[in-house]
Amino acid sequence: MQATAYTYDPETRSGSVLLDDGTPVPFDAAAFDAGGLRLLRPGQRVRIEVQNPENDAEARQITLVTLQTF
Template identity: 75%
Template structure:
């Protein structure tokens, strides 16, 4: 799934993305570390992997979107 980086805190390695429909989703350090990134800037297109449904829905991977 694709999204746009919205916030990122390098101290905690966590932040949030906006899905293409405008829905915000938070991610933690574990999802950020799984993608092998060192930094993320707001506005960057990212690829995310999501598990769960409803309230249990969460991001498990954040990495840069490449063509």
């Protein structure tokens, strides 16, 4: 699934992304670390893996955040 980086805190290595429909979804340090990134800037296009993607936004949990490559 693709999204856009919205917030990122380098101290906690957590933040949030915006899905293409504008829904914000938070991610934690474990999801950031799983993607192997060192830094994330708001506005970057990212690829995410989501647990419970069919449920409502509150039940979604991002398990991986990495840069989207073409």
